[in-house]
Amino acid sequence: MEPTIKINIFYVILSIMLAIVQVAILNTNSTSGEKLTDYLQEINHYENENTNLSQQIASSSALVVISERARQYGFTKDRTMISLDKPIPVAYSNQTP
Amino acid sequence: MTHRRIHFIFGLYLLLFCAIFLKLFYWQVISYERLKSIAENQTLTSLSIPATRGNIYAQDGSPLVINQRAFLIYAQPHEIDKKDDAVSTLATSLSVDAATISALIVDTESRWVPVAHKVEENKIQKIKDAHLKGIGFLEEPKRFYPEGSMSAHLLGFVGKNSKGQDQGYFGIEGYYDEQLRGRDGMRRQEADALGNPILLGRFEDIGAENGRDLTLTIDKTAQYITQTKLKAGIEKYGAKGGTVTIMDPYTGSIIAMASFPSYDPAEYAKYPTEYYKNPAISSSYEPGSTFKVLVTAAGINEDKITATTIYDEKGPIKIGEYTINTWNHQYHGPITLTDVLRHSSNVGMVFIEEKLGHDLLLKYIQDYGFGETTDIDLQEESSPLLRSPENWYPIDFATASFGQGIAVTPLQIVRAVAAIANGGTLVRPYAVKSIDTKNGKTIITKPKIVKNVLKKETASVVSEMMVAAVDQGEAKRLKPPGYRVAGKTGTAQIPIAGHYDATKTIASFIGFAPVDNPKFVMLVTVHEPTSSQWGSETAVPIFFEIARDLFIYWGISPTS
Numbered sequence: 306m307e308p309t310i311k312i313n314i315f316y317v318i319l320s321i322m323l324a325i326v327q328v329a330i331l332n333t334n335s336t337s338g339e340k341l342t343d344y345l346q347e348i349n350h351y352e353n354e355n356t357n358l359s360q361q362i363a364s365s366s367a368l369v370v371i372s373e374r375a376r377q378y379g380f381t382k383d384r385t386m387i388s389l390d391k392p393i394p395v396a397y398s399n400q401t402p
Numbered sequence: 403m404t405h406r407r408i409h410f411i412f413g414l415y416l417l418l419f420c421a422i423f424l425k426l427f428y429w430q431v432i433s434y435e436r437l438k439s440i441a442e443n444q445t446l447t448s449l450s451i452p453a454t455r456g457n458i459y460a461q462d463g464s465p466l467v468i469n470q471r472a473f474l475i476y477a478q479p480h481e482i483d484k485k486d487d488a489v490s491t492l493a494t495s496l497s498v499d500a501a502t503i504s505a506l507i508v509d510t511e512s513r514w515v516p517v518a519h520k521v522e523e524n525k526i527q528k529i530k531d532a533h534l535k536g537i538g539f540l541e542e543p544k545r546f547y548p549e550g551s552m553s554a555h556l557l558g559f560v561g562k563n564s565k566g567q568d569q570g571y572f573g574i575e576g577y578y579d580e581q582l583r584g585r586d587g588m589r590r591q592e593a594d595a596l597g598n599p600i601l602l603g604r605f606e607d608i609g610a611e612n613g614r615d616l617t618l619t620i621d622k623t624a625q626y627i628t629q630t631k632l633k634a635g636i637e638k639y640g641a642k643g644g645t646v647t648i649m650d651p652y653t654g655s656i657i658a659m660a661s662f663p664s665y666d667p668a669e670y671a672k673y674p675t676e677y678y679k680n681p682a683i684s685s686s687y688e689p690g691s692t693f694k695v696l697v698t699a700a701g702i703n704e705d706k707i708t709a710t711t712i713y714d715e716k717g718p719i720k721i722g723e724y725t726i727n728t729w730n731h732q733y734h735g736p737i738t739l740t741d742v743l744r745h746s747s748n749v750g751m752v753f754i755e756e757k758l759g760h761d762l763l764l765k766y767i768q769d770y771g772f773g774e775t776t777d778i779d780l781q782e783e784s785s786p787l788l789r790s791p792e793n794w795y796p797i798d799f800a801t802a803s804f805g806q807g808i809a810v811t812p813l814q815i816v817r818a819v820a821a822i823a824n825g826g827t828l829v830r831p832y833a834v835k836s837i838d839t840k841n842g843k844t845i846i847t848k849p850k851i852v853k854n855v856l857k858k859e860t861a862s863v864v865s866e867m868m869v870a871a872v873d874q875g876e877a878k879r880l881k882p883p884g885y886r887v888a889g890k891t892g893t894a895q896i897p898i899a900g901h902y903d904a905t906k907t908i909a910s911f912i913g914f915a916p917v918d919n920p921k922f923v924m925l926v927t928v929h930e931p932t933s934s935q936w937g938s939e940t941a942v943p944i945f946f947e948i949a950r951d952l953f954i955y956w957g958i959s960p961t962s
Contacts, residue, residue, distance in 0.1 A: 335594075338593070338594060353471060356469065356470065356471055356543075357470075357471060357523075359465075359468060360468065360470045360546055360548075363464075363465045363468055363546070363548035364548050366464065366548070367548040367549050367550070368549060368552075368622060368623065368626045369549055369550055369552065369626070372626070
């Protein structure tokens with residue numbers, strides 16, 4: 306066969322193969338929207354869960370809640386102020402001066 | 403004959419071809435826009451992406467205001483088949499009477515009706531479980547306040563504007579509404595018959611810009627201590643209300659701010675509207691004797707007087723037809739100006755004002771920031787106006803020297819006395835420490851010095867005079883031992899209809915500690931206490947109750 310004819314046949318075969326590949330890819334992507342919807346719903350679900358958990362954490366760690374619980378458990382506020390006006394020694398010597 | 407028939411058929415075909423061509427021209431050129439719009443509406447889905455409102459945190463990052471899931475419940479009356487079931491389920495779940503629900507969804511010609519806004523998730527579960535046809539739900543987040551009504555005046559609340567959109571009112575929510583609100587986004591994409599997006603189809607996405615998070619200067623523990631002690635004090639002294647404002651004197655950052663009567667921002671509509679305004683920044687009062695420290699500082703700053711200048715406190719002073727007395731009608735003879743503050747002598751203050759001079763008194767009143775707002779970043783701040791100089795009479799200067807006849811807001815007094823605490827500079831108060839822009843950048847509020855008002859030496863001297871006023875005055879029995887606290891009591895009569903009410907007062911105490919390196923300046927005001935009208939017996943105990951807890955919380959040791 307002449308080289309020109311061979312090249313032409315090659316181009317035709319290549320075009321057909323690329324067309325097949327394009328159709329295959331388009332076909333796959335055209336139904337991926339469903340998966341995307343699923344992922345978006347999952348993201349939405351986790352975001353909602355995060356919001357709810359943040360709210361629960363904030364409620365549990367609120368000062369008004371903690372102080373009320375402390376009161377129920379019998380904790381009292383010790384308001385005695387002790388003033389240490391002399392330095393506390395780091396170490397004592399046991400040798401008689 | 404044959405030719406004619408052929409020509410006739412040809413003409414017919416030509417006519418038909420022209421008709422088809424014209425029809426195609428009509429659909430594809432003339433009706434192009436209209437049909438394109440219809441096609442897009444059928445295949446393109448639009449989704450509004452609501453922006454999340456920004457959160458508000460205390461100084462340590464713990465949340466003060468966050469968002470919680472809530473829903474708009476709507477009804478499509480024409481689709482509801484079991485109306486009685488719908489009415490009873492909605493009425494029970496929402497705790498609303500059935501007649502109200504019935505009016506919304508039964509006796510109406512509307513095709514879409516909002517039934518309830520911002521309903522929490524736990525309340526709608528029962529409605530969802532009932533699977534009522536014609537009842538639907540849309541997400542509509544609402545604000546959640548983990549600390550309940552703490553800091554209500556400072557935070558403000560989120561209501562609706564005239565377009566039905568969320569809008570912040572008062573306090574931080576109002577001032578920073580645009581930053582907190584963000585901007586809704588929009589997504590338009592081609593969808594298949596089931597509504598699933600077609601990835602290779604048209605896709606336009608304008609992302610939502612969520613609101614910015616704010617971190618406040620508020621110390622949550624200090625705020626809790628302040629709120630609790632103030633509430634207890636108001637109840638104990640039978641007062642109508644009160645405020646406490648605590649500020650860092652060097653930076654102007656607000657550490658705590660509490661006022662009563664207060665409201666719950668989550669249920670603001672249930673409270674009178676007059677409760678919404680923050681009294682610390684928008685209500686005016688006559689400061690009384692707390693103002694004396696500022697006038698004394700002005701006199702010392704101008705070298706007209708010193709702490710040891712002697713004044714002969716002989717008796718009342720006449721100014722025109724008026725007579726100025728001391729509060730207890732006691733007169734001590736020759737005393738130093740330190741003792742004038744200690745005894746809170748009105749006649750002594752008139753002496754100081756005369757030494758200072760009228761013009762300088764007015765100048766210092768303005769220099770201290772009175773008569774104008776402080777520019778704090780809270781909505782609805784206001785300032786009482788100062789009379790123009792030509793409207794001041796000799797008696798006005800005399801009474802202003804001891805804090806009567808002049809109106810101020812609590813924050814203005816705190817800011818002015820902070821100038822004594824910090825060595826002489828007037829700072830701009832602020833409540834927001836930083837703004838998180840959500841794109842990796844944080845805007846930090848820098849402290850701002852407005853102007854220098856006093857010399858450092860003046861501030862030191864007046865601080866010591868205020869320490870003496872506490873240590874040797876009425877407050878000495880309440881001060882925790884070993885701490886140097888500078889302060890001044892105030893008991894101001896309330897002007898009503900052109901005269902002063904003899905029985906009603908606003909009791910106050912302004913102070914800062916520890917004096918040598920003040921961590922805070924605090925003003926306590928108690929409105930119309932009934933157990934005692936005096937600041938020394940109402941505002942002072944509240945001040946030291948709070949101060950004692952703050953010393954322990956911050957680990958501030960006594961100095962002696």
